[in-house]
Each structure stands twice: as structure tokens, then as C-alpha cells.
Amino acid sequence: MTRPSVAGNRTSGAANPLVDYLLRIADDRLVLGHRLSEWCGHGPILEEDIALSNMALDLIGAASALLALAGTVEEKGRDADALAFFRDETAYRNALLVEQPNGDFAVTIVRQFLFDAYSVLQLDALSRCGHADLAAIAAKSLKEDKYHLRHSSDWMLKLGDGTPESHERTQRALDTLWRYTDELFVKDAVDDATAALGVSIDLDAIRAQWHQLVADVVGRATLTLPTSTVRAAGGRVGRHTEHLGHMLAEMQIVARSHPGATW
Amino acid sequence: MANTTTAPHDDPALVVAFEARIAAGESIEPKDWMPERYRRQLTRMMSQHAHSEIVGMLPEGNWITRAPSLRRKLSLIAKVQDEAGHGLYIYCGTETLGVDRHDLVNQLLDGTAKYSSIFNYPTLSFSDVGVIGWLVDGAAIVNQTILAKTSYGPYARAMIRICKEENFHKRQGFELCAHLAKGTPAQQAMVQDSLNRFWWPSLMMLGPSDTNSPNSGELLRWKIKRKTNDELRQRFVNLTVPQVQALGLTLPDPDLTFDEATGNWTFGEIDWDEFKQVISGNGPCNHERLAARRKAHNEGEWVRAAATAYASKRKTASSEAA
Numbered sequence: 001m002t003r004p005s006v007a008g009n010r011t012s013g014a015a016n017p018l019v020d021y022l023l024r025i026a027d028d029r030l031v032l033g034h035r036l037s038e039w040c041g042h043g044p045i046l047e048e049d050i051a052l053s054n055m056a057l058d059l060i061g062a063a064s065a066l067l068a069l070a071g072t073v074e075e076k077g078r079d080a081d082a083l084a085f086f087r088d089e090t091a092y093r094n095a096l097l098v099e100q101p102n103g104d105f106a107v108t109i110v111r112q113f114l115f116d117a118y119s120v121l122q123l124d125a126l127s128r129c130g131h132a133d134l135a136a137i138a139a140k141s142l143k144e145d146k147y148h149l150r151h152s153s154d155w156m157l158k159l160g161d162g163t164p165e166s167h168e169r170t171q172r173a174l175d176t177l178w179r180y181t182d183e184l185f186v187k188d189a190v191d192d193a194t195a196a197l198g199v200s201i202d203l204d205a206i207r208a209q210w211h212q213l214v215a216d217v218v219g220r221a222t223l224t225l226p227t228s229t230v231r232a233a234g235g236r237v238g239r240h241t242e243h244l245g246h247m248l249a250e251m252q253i254v255a256r257s258h259p260g261a262t263w
Numbered sequence: 264m265a266n267t268t269t270a271p272h273d274d275p276a277l278v279v280a281f282e283a284r285i286a287a288g289e290s291i292e293p294k295d296w297m298p299e300r301y302r303r304q305l306t307r308m309m310s311q312h313a314h315s316e317i318v319g320m321l322p323e324g325n326w327i328t329r330a331p332s333l334r335r336k337l338s339l340i341a342k343v344q345d346e347a348g349h350g351l352y353i354y355c356g357t358e359t360l361g362v363d364r365h366d367l368v369n370q371l372l373d374g375t376a377k378y379s380s381i382f383n384y385p386t387l388s389f390s391d392v393g394v395i396g397w398l399v400d401g402a403a404i405v406n407q408t409i410l411a412k413t414s415y416g417p418y419a420r421a422m423i424r425i426c427k428e429e430n431f432h433k434r435q436g437f438e439l440c441a442h443l444a445k446g447t448p449a450q451q452a453m454v455q456d457s458l459n460r461f462w463w464p465s466l467m468m469l470g471p472s473d474t475n476s477p478n479s480g481e482l483l484r485w486k487i488k489r490k491t492n493d494e495l496r497q498r499f500v501n502l503t504v505p506q507v508q509a510l511g512l513t514l515p516d517p518d519l520t521f522d523e524a525t526g527n528w529t530f531g532e533i534d535w536d537e538f539k540q541v542i543s544g545n546g547p548c549n550h551e552r553l554a555a556r557r558k559a560h561n562e563g564e565w566v567r568a569a570a571t572a573y574a575s576k577r578k579t580a581s582s583e584a585a
Binding site for chain 2: 034037038040041042043044045046047048049050053054056057060061063064067080081084085104105157158159161162163165166169250251253254255258260261262263
């Protein structure tokens with residue numbers, strides 16, 4: 001008699017790599033959009049309540065379209081809401097950066113800036129990828145995210161080069177969040193598999209462009225680019241920080257309390 | 264009896280000319296002469312309105328992070344964002360009367376300014392979002408449609424624009440309630456409970472009864488207001504009761520009956536003691552609402568300081584370059 005094997009795969013990827021690929025793009029936007037929506041009614045100035053809500057709307061809108069597409073590709077009958085509200089945290093594929101709590105306004109702006117700089121490069125590349133539906137969603141979102149990047153870059157300058165207090169808070173946020181940026185550019189088996197389907201972007205080139213863009217704004221904001229090589233990753237395969245579970249618990253509570261109901 | 268309608272320094276001849284313009288249905292513009300009391304009444308009304316939009320973001324905003332579908336989440340964020348926009352727009356309108364937005368915000372934060380009583384009630388379930396859109400925006404529309412004909416031009420124009428968006432909110436709220444009223448038993452119970460909790464506060468929202476409305480006489484005479492609180496309240500009830508019936512829901516008022524002679528729905532006595540408690544700061548959420556506004560304001564202090572410091576650095580840099 002043989003004992004059953006306990007040796008499994010190192011990570012449990014989805015059967016269809018394109019689904020995983022789409023979920024990564026969608027979840028980044030859903031999670032970050034949700035975080036921004038937490039500011040609604042509590043912003044430092046009324047104009048920022050409006051601006052942060054606008055960005056939340058754009059990001060969650062893009063996430064809806066991407067999740068719907070992921071559901072179609074998956075062919076398991078899950079629509080965007082099923083994917084948003086009935087997936088557990090280990091099934092979420094967003095990068096760790098976007099799930100980090102809002103913190104003070106400096107943390108929110110730095111997180112947004114680091115993501116926006118990545119997002120415009122990523123979406124620009126995706127808008128030319130070999131999957132027509134994905135390319136169309138990317139092209140639409142790219143227009144919106146260019147505004148987001150302008151907005152977050154402006155605030156990087158205002159906060160970095162504002163008062164000693166704002167400078168210190170922003171530098172601290174940059175130092176804290178820096179460890180989560182590397183993950184955005186790491187290629188893995190999912191990227192290799194979708195590349196074979198004609199869906200790929202050059203992450204190495206994007207990393208270099210991102211670094212240049214970020215270094216430029218950080219410099220003009222009189223801030224210092226972190227030199228730490230500490231890296232945190234895992235979001236792309238469902239290994240998240242503890243923050244995501246709490247966020248999803250709140251986000252999913254009503255939907256899950258009424259299984260089978262529609263809204 | 265002392266004349267309270269004009270401040271002592273108002274030139275009586277100018278007041279007569281002003282009232283003739285009002286009587287002729289003319290619109291008063293920011294640079295026109297106006298009695299000091301007219302200016303003060305408008306400042307009071309417009310700033311209360313702006314504060315209500317801002318505080319009104321909180322009860323509905325309470326459900327943004329828990330909205331149970333992506334579509335509802337998007338429309339709720341958009342709605343609360345619209346309210347921020349209305350607040351900003353009316354604050355700017357108030358500045359045409361020579362007051363500073365920052366002073367008005369400080370009055371809200373120190374508790375001396377009033378805002379709509381309705382926002383001091385808690386939102387306890389997701390269907391509250393629907394009922395607020397339907398009833399609260401509905402009552403606001405009844406009030407603001409009339410205010411769009413107010414004698415002060417900037418306020419009238421603001422109301423026209425704002426009413427368009429409020430109409431959209433009302434339809435969205437009604438659509439959510441209609442959906443829930445046809446939903447699971449739990450959803451039906453949820454929306455009925457929301458209606459039970461928000462019905463009376465919605466009626467109170469239209470202000471004290473005409474027999475006890477200290478500002479109404481002057482406001483009507485100067486055509487700042489065009490209808491009395493009770494007229495507006497009756498109109499709101501008449502519009503809303505058939506909608507409640509259409510959804511198969513009930514209203515928590517055993518005295519509600521249709522009066523064939525007048526064509527009005529007559530309703531029970533409003534609990535004016537509750538209304539007084541809420542507007543004097545002792546409602547269920549007055550403390551929480553102001554605390555949330557103060558927290559946002561205090562925590563935003565360093566951000567505003569940074570923006571100001573950066574702007575003055577840019578100004579210095581550009582003037583040195585010139």
C-alpha cells in the first residue's frame with residue numbers, strides 16, 4: 001500500500017493563465033479604487049473628496065469591465081460581481097502595493113503616484129496587445145489614468161516641496177511603500193503562458209521607464225529615492241498582506257449575507 | 264413693535280426701490296444694492312444648504328465600502344461625489360454675498376451653523392441608501408425646484424443645475440427601492456424598515472410648521488422663499504404616497520388618508536419635539552457627524568498648509584525668474 005503524496009505545486013495557479021492575467025489587472029484597480037473610495041467624505045479639502053472619488057470611479061469602472069472579461073474567458077458562469085464579492089483574499093491577484101491602508105494623505109498620494117506611473121505604462125503597452133477586448137479596455141483606461149498620474153504627481157510636488165512636516169510625511173510614505181514596487185515588474189509563469197497567446201508586455205522596459213519617471217518627480221519634489229533593496233511580493237499568487245482580508249470582509253459583507261439575491 | 268426687517272443703516276428709499284424690484288419679479292445680482300437683512304438671510308440659507316450637502320455625504324458614504332454590487336458601488340460613489348460638488352458650488356455662491364468659505368466651514372465645525380436635520384439619523388442598512396435617494400433627495404427637489412425661482416440670481420441658477428442632478432439621484436434611489444421591494448424576503452423587510460425609519464425625518468426635513476417658522480414671513484416677502492414649509496411638505500407627501508403604494512410598501516402613519524375634497528393626502532402629527540432635539544444638536548448622530556467633519560478638517564490641516572506653502576514658493580520662483 002502506498003501513502004498518498006503530500007507534495008503539491010508551489011503555487012496553485014488557475015487552469016487558464018489568461019484568466020489569472022486579467023484578474024491581476026482587474027484586482028489592482030478594484031482594490032485601489034476601493035481604498036480611494038474610503039476617503040469619500042473625509043478628504044483634507046473638498047476638492048480632494050471630488051478628485052479621489054473620481055479616480056475611484058475610474059478604477060472601479062475599469063475593474064468591472066476587466067472582471068466581466070475574465071469571467072467570459074473563464075467560462076464558469078461567474079460575472080464581475082461574483083468575481084468581486086465571492087472570491088476570498090487568497091484568490092485575489094492584486095499587487096501588495098494597492099491593498100496597503102490609506103494611512104495619512106501622504107501615504108495615499110505616494111501609493112497612487114507609484115501605481116499611476118506603472119499603470120500608464122502598463123495600459124499603454126496593453127492597448128497594443130494581441131487581445132482585442134483587453135486592448136480596448138486598456139486604451140479607455142489609459143486616458144483616465146494619465147489624469148490620475150498628473151494629479152498624483154502634482155500632489156507629490158506640493159507635499160514633498162511644501163512644509164517640513166509634509167516633506168517628512170511624504171518621505172516616510174515613500175520609504176515605507178517602496179518595498180512593494182518591485183512586485184509590479186516581476187515576470188512569472190502566467191506572463192510566459194499569456195505571451196504564447198499573444199498577450200504580453202515588456203515588463204523590463206516598463207520597469208526602466210517607470211524608474212525614470214518616478215525618479216524625475218521624486219527629485220523635483222525634493223524627496224530622496226529610497227535605496228533599500230528590501231522587497232515584498234506575493235499578491236500575484238494570492239499571498240497578501242493581512243490588510244486585504246479586512247478590506248474584503250467589509251466590501252463583501254452585504255453581498256455574502258444575501259446569497260442568491262441581486263442588487 | 265420694532266421693525267426687524269431692515270437693519271438701522273439701510274436707506275429707506277433704497278429699501279423701497281429694492282422691494283419694488285422684488286415685486287416686479289426682477290432677479291437680484293451680487294453687485295446690486297440689497298438690504299442687510301436680505302444679505303444675512305440669504306447667507307444663512309445658502310450656507311445651511313452647502314453644509315447640508317457636505318454633512319449629507321456622511322450617512323450615504325457610510326455604505327460605499329459595503330455596497331453589494333459593482334454597479335451600486337459606482338453609483339453611490341458618484342452620488343456622494345455630486346453632493347461634494349453641490350456643496351462646493353453653493354459655498355462659492357455664498358461668497359458672492361461677501362462671506363468667506365473658510366468662515367462658513369468654521370461655523371459648521373464649531374457647531375454654530377445649522378444643516379439639514381435629516382443627516383443626523385444613522386444609516387443602518389444598504390437599503391437606507393435607496394430610501395435616502397428617493398425620499399431625502401425627493402424632498403430636497405420639492406424644496407429646490409421652488410428655490411430655483413428665488414429672487415437672488417446666483418442661488419437660483421445654482422438650484423437649476425443642482426436639481427437636475429438631484430432628480431437623477433431620486434430616480435436611482437427609487438429604482439433601488441423598487442428592486443429590493445421585489446427581491447428576497449430579507450430585502451423586502453430591509454427596504455420596509457428603511458422606509459419606516461426615514462419617513463418622519465423626511466417630513467421634518469421640510470422645516471418647522473408655518474405656525475412656528477420664525478424666518479418665513481420675511482423670506483416669502485423678499486421672494487427668497489416662494490412657498491411655505493407646509494405647502495412644500497404637502498406637495499412632497501402627495502407625490503410620494505402613490506409611489507410607496509406602487510412598490511407595495513407601507514408608511515408608518517396610521518392617520519394617513521386621502522382627502523377627496525382637497526385632493527391631498529392628510530397625514531398624522533409630526534413629532535416636533537424630536538425635530539427640536541435634532542436641530543438643537545441632540546439627534547442620534549449629530550455628535551458623530553460633526554466629529555467626522557472635524558476629524559477630516561484637523562487631519563487635513565498639514566495638507567492645506569503644504570499646498571499653500573508650495574503655491575507661495577512657486578509664486579516667488581516665477582517672480583524671480585521674470
